Amino acid sequence: MNEPGPLGDFLRARRARLRPEDVGLRETGPRRRVRGLRREELAQLAGVSVSYYTRLEQGTSRGASAEVLDAVARALLLDDHEREHLDRLAGATRHPSRVRRPRPEKLADETRDLLRAVDGVPALVLGRRTDVLAWNTLGHALLAGHLNSLGPDDPARRPNMSRMVFLDPHCRELYADWKRKARAVVGNLRLAVGKHPDDPLLAELIGELTMKSPEFVTLWRDHRVTPCDAASYELRHPTVGPVTVTQQTLSIARAPDQMLIVCTTPAGSPSEQGLALLRHASGHRTPTGTLSATA
Secondary structure (H helix, E strand, O other), X not given: OOOOHHHHHHHHHHHHHOOHXXXXXXXXXXXXXXXXXXXXXXXXXXXXXXXXXXXXXXXXXXXXXXXXXHHHHHHOOOOHHHHHHHHHHHHHHHOXXXXXXXXXXXXXXXXXXXXXXXXXXXXXXXXXXXXXXXXXXXXXXXXXXXXXXXXXXXXXXXXXXXXXXXXXXXXXXHEOOHHHHHHHHHHHHHHHHHHOOOOHHHHHHHHHHHHHOHHHHHHHHOOOOOOOOEEEEEEEEOOOEEEEEEEEEEEOOOOOOOEEEEEEXXXXXXXXXXXXXXXXXXXXXXXXXXXXXXX
């Protein structure tokens, strides 16, 4: 028997999230033993047969049309990001690809220049698996001053932001609302898995976090997909104290799988003053020969 796979897991998780009253249904029949809509209810809302929808969840139907996916998405009340994720998962079941060990990600010269251009604010570049490909001096000092600043130079030892959030005690203490940051990281990882379902290194990262972090397991089972585009976080920095920054994610045209993360503060705010103090404390110098780490 085929395993349900990512598509089936996602459909079941989203179906379990809905209550009958969410979609205009009245509770009838025997008391529910599990939360969420029944398969037959979802199939009725989507206008497909129960047997067809069951095959879709069980991973035995690999040819769902765009019209069927539209109907299922509407029935599940998916938002735009979730709908795109559904399309990617369905596409992966139709066109399975050969699993190849990917090459280490590299930074283009233009990306190095971009990181240099934002040297006045904390910034870093993340790869498709949230590996830190580069950070500037202030980005390193703000988010990972306890780690070697040259870490991103070595592909085999690059820091990984998802691993740091869940497994590094420093990061757990850094974010005042750690749970909100953790949810954002997991939502972003779900998107990455949808885009790259056959990436063995991404699968290894998910496996490691599953083995080592019960909190990750709980959040991963929820199947929420949320891009980390812009969010404000209060940081409890060990050097300068409380600082509130907005972490904004910018896409990189020459490398669509890479992201530039910049941390900004309101003009004239105490947090801006805190970053100025951190800039002074870190010396704001670019070590010789560490372009990829500090650009």
